[in-house]
Amino acid sequence: MLRILLPITLIALTLPLICLGLAIDERGLMIGYTNTNLFPFLENGSLEFHLGEKLWARAIGGEVEVILRSPSGSESIRRIGVGEPMLLKVFNGESDVGTWILETMNHRSMHIIVKDPERIPSYVRYRIGEKYLVAELDGSANAVFIEVEDPGRYPLIAGEDNWLNLSNLLGEHLGAKLGNEITVDILSEDNIVYEGSLRGSAYRLELEPLVTRATARVEGTFLYIHLPAIHESDARGTIPLRPGKAVMRIWLNETYAVSRSAYILDKRFVGVVKPPIDRILSIPLNDALNRSMKIVMADGKRAEVLEVIxxxxxxxxxxxxxxxxxxxxxxxxxxxxxxxxxxxxxxxxxxxxxxxxxxxxxxxxxxxxxxxxxxxxxxxxxxxxxxxxTISLRRLTIEIVSQDSELPKNLELRINGTTFKHENGTCSYLLPPGRYTIEATAPGLRGFTIMDLSEDSKVKIALEKIIRLEDALKISAIVELICASILALMNYKDARFGKEARLMPFLTA
The missing domain is CATH 2.60.40 (Immunoglobulin-like)
Known part of the structure; x- marks a missing residue:
């Protein structure tokens, strides 16, 4: 158990020492959600609180005076003495929602973001894949899918006794030797990141989001665990218990733990949900038209089941x-x-x-x-x-023939520039009516036709040899040679005829 408690002990001891070390000869301030695990006051930093949660503060090195200013502008001035932490504010139903300012008398300030989860609307976001429709809940944490596929998440009701089936919970680890009591950590899925500046230096604090460390009892085939109420803080935790995604870390012994996905809900969900639940749901597309999604949503004083198409x-x-x-x-x-x-x-x-x-x-x-x-x-x-x-289509059957008995290899067929498959030069496709250019090509061969497809038709494409450039040049040279020969012969005959014509008078005389 010593190894289990060590991380929390180190956090609790280290933070005051860090702040004290950076505040030599100056007064410092620690703030947080509990009176045990506090964070250093960071200028321009921010922490998020929900209605129902408490703001604690502790002075380091001397008395500190602070001003807490609400979004509406009202102010309260508190003097924090050295020693025990002081409860600065309980954010209840009458508190302003929005950004509060916590300011020290030396004009250093940070933001306290206050939210009302009950005012946050719920949404379903959808995306479609090749085989599945994926639905994911967004917005308010007070809504979950029920009747989801395993593994899903284990519902944990805050402020209530929770009985978890050990066989489902531990699976292959069920054979582990368990004592009558085991330690279970409840953690938020999101790490705590707190950053700002401390005495002019950039400061970033990232902590494991431990909510509570509970002692669970093993009773027969069940694990019994009791959680704090919603928005309550555990002395060993870092942040309050809030509705939403969580992780159960179940310590099977002092050095080995298994983790399970969970979801924190308030008392309104008692008797309405059972495992597994989740915030995401995948539905096969071929079943999407015949299935509704079941969502349990808390609104006001009760939770109800909604069916969504x-x-x-x-x-x-x-x-x-x-x-x-x-x-x-x-x-x-x-x-x-x-x-x-x-x-x-x-x-x-x-x-x-x-x-x-x-x-x-x-x-x-x-x-x-x-x-x-x-x-x-x-x-x-x-x-x-x-x-x-309904759309109008025509069947076009194509046969490609060659001068040889066999079709050449690498024969391609294109219709209006799009490549189509064929089997041994034959194919048949449904196409919309219109004008088509059909072309068949192979190395050294080509055949094509242009046709208007207005009814079911058959067309035969004959492959012919393509005249290459060098062949064309050879033919051109031969033609030129023949033309030159004919021209030379004609010139020769003309010259001979002219000579005979000049000699004729003399011969007559």
Whole structure:
């Protein structure tokens, strides 16, 4: 147990020594959430408090006078004597929410950020992947998903007795030899980062966010643990117990511990939640239209279960004969995922809780079949519904032939510049009506045609040898040589004919 207590003892002893060491011949101030674990007062630093939490202070090296100024401008002046920590403020329901200023008489100040968790709204954020819709709660910590897949998180109710099934909790570690009592640390998932300046020097403090260290009892197949109430501070903890994500660190012996994900809730959730719960939920897309999400949310004096329909709509593309179209893609102004040639459309990426009524969403979509645009209709979609969208297509069958009996290797087929697959020079595709340039190429060979596809059609592409540049130059040279020879022969004949014509008078005489 000595090794377990050592980190907290070091924190408790080190902080006052640090502050005292930096405040030689000067008065110093320590502040914090508890009267045991305090932080040095940092100029321009900030600490966050929730309503229901307490601000403690302790003077080091001499009496210190401070001013606590509320967001509305009211001030209270307190004189803190050397010795025991003093309770400066309890932030209750009548306290201002916002940024408070804690200022010393030498005009050094820091921020105290006060929040009211009950005023923070809850949201669901959505994102869509290749196979899953992921929903994640945001905003207020007083909302969780129930009926989630394992492992999830263990709900821990503040201020109440919590009974945890050891088999589920420890799993493969269940065989470990446990005593009647074991130590369980409850930690926030976020580290404590506190920074500012101290006597003109930059200062950063990062601590393990220990909330409480509890002694849990092993009773049969259960582990019994009692937690402080919400916003209460434990003498061995660094920050108060707050609703939200937490980690249970279960010490199986003095040197070895296992960690489990947990979630802190207040008494309003008693009897409403059971493990596992979580703030994130993954739903297979092929099940998204048939499933609602269950959220437990605290509002006022009680928690209630809300059922939320995921904002997903399904779009099936069919041809004019009612057959499902394959190899589709869709571009829209909202996220889309294609699974088994069906388009799952995410209508909203976030929404408040409780969710408002689902109104139709009208959006233009661009539909591509086999990589070519087949239509751009405007569709009206509602969450949880499936729609059939009909587009007009024509079947184009292509056969590529060669002068040789065998087709060459590396034969490529392109339709309007897009590469298409073929099998031994034959293929058949559904395409939207229109004009198409069809080209087949292989090393040294090429064939193409241009056609208007207005009905189901078959086309044959004949590969022909491509005349290379050097072959063209050779042919050009040969043609030039032949032309030159013909011209020379003609010149020769003309010259001979002219000589004979000049000699004719003499021969006659």
């Amino acid at each position: 995921p904002p997903i709509a399904l779009l099936r593309i069919q041809d004019q004969h009612g057959n499902q179209v394959t190899n589709i893609s869709i571009v829209a102004g909202i996220p889309v995922s294609i699974v088994n040639n069906m388009a799952y459309m995410l209508l909203r990426q976030d929404e408040s809780i409780p969710t408002p009524p689902s109104l139709p969403l009208k959006i233009p979509v661009r539909i591509y079949v086999n990589g070519l645009e087949a239509g751009s209709p405007i569709v009206s979609l509602v969450s949880g519904r499936a729609y059939n969208l």
